[in-house]
Amino acid sequence: MGNQEPDTALRDGAGLPAHERVYRRLRTMVLFGELEPGQAVTIQGLTNQLGVGMTPVREALRRLIAEGALAFQDNRRICVPVLDAAAVEQLGLARAALEPELARRAATRATADDIARLRATDARLDRAIARGDVAGYLTQNHRFHAELNAIAEAPILTDMVDGLWLRFGPSLRVVCGLFGTRNLPDRHKDLLAALDARDSAAAAEAMHQDVSQGMAQIRAGLE
Amino acid sequence: MGNQEPDTALRDGAGLPAHERVYRRLRTMVLFGELEPGQAVTIQGLTNQLGVGMTPVREALRRLIAEGALAFQDNRRICVPVLDAAAVEQLGLARAALEPELARRAATRATADDIARLRATDARLDRAIARGDVAGYLTQNHRFHAELNAIAEAPILTDMVDGLWLRFGPSLRVVCGLFGTRNLPDRHKDLLAALDARDSAAAAEAMHQDVSQGMAQIRAGLE
């Protein structure tokens, strides 16, 4: 059979280099659990699937591996990492150390517009949970935290946190697939109240709770 | 002129893929300040200098950029990042959040052999300082922290911290070049005492001091 059209998912992002498009595509796939933990990823498979040469694919993979989103197998195969209890613990520690600091900063900088935007995202998040829409939950939850981190204006910390989300994304998806959208932690209401009040300490505390509960959920879901 | 022999610094690591060798070489160059902040790095320059094709060089650069060791210029040129005050502040926050935790864990796991090895490294560090040997100071100081982090057995946290060191390496070298090895902070004695006593809290506190003083030094050195 001939090669089908080069994957509609790359239609946007025209003008960007091919390796950047491949990177973004794979990144969202990992972040939202479209690839499951342990799944193998081959270079040639991606070149066929995405309709680009191997050099851009290679670079995108190298970048994702450096960020921990993908991992080398014992041999030289590439796959989505499988988290063990120790990994989840370390990711939780790192998140608990960094994300409250971002929330603290956001509380001192958030404008009324910023908070309104966050509240709108949180409303979409609640609707997705009520609907039992796992993909919607993952998307909107990430969006909420990403918008909050952007307000903090700390690009280095934000990049580090993004890397952490990338690492537990596939596992979070698995856990949500098991338990649905019930029992999902959500300290966003406390957080929004703290932002309204410009209360840095309360914002940091709310974020700490949100992170702790979220990681506990993942740990529990992996038995 | 013809191309000279393919760089003696790549002689070791035989058997590893070329992109891995290029990555390690560039990584140590950045980590120990052999490249100064703002310096441009070209792909073709590296292919000539290291005697490899451009694909391995491309992958190594992509990886280093993902780790923050190198950065894109406005156009698509690559250079060593120049840190501003905000960047140093965020790096300091992240280090202060993560490295004390690693010290805490190391205190609960360190064997007598581990501590002896650390003490030997610290002795070499002191000799380098007394000698005014900047390169030796940078090497042994990094080695001390790397050995300590290895004891903590937390690979994810250790990787994150390694990435942070990569970011401020070039600037630390500049500061040391300005001020020599005088006034360099060193809470390593407190740290070793805490390890001897298996005192996690004291180890974390000593590391927090070491990090804070080190980052303050860098911030001061950049005016």
Added chain:
DNA sequence: CCGGAAATAATTTGATCATATTCTGTCCGC
């Protein structure tokens, strides 16, 4: 004669390179 382990052949996949194409910034002539 049958089943399974070891050895070997075939396919798949990763690594590297040489080359072509595109883009950016610069320099010269008008």
Added chain:
DNA sequence: GCGGACAGAATATGATCAAATTATTTCCGG
């Protein structure tokens, strides 16, 4: 000062080589 040609550098492709996994065959013991 402006526009177009030129040079340099990065991006992207396909071909080629090496390593590894899988499939197949062979051979031996029961």
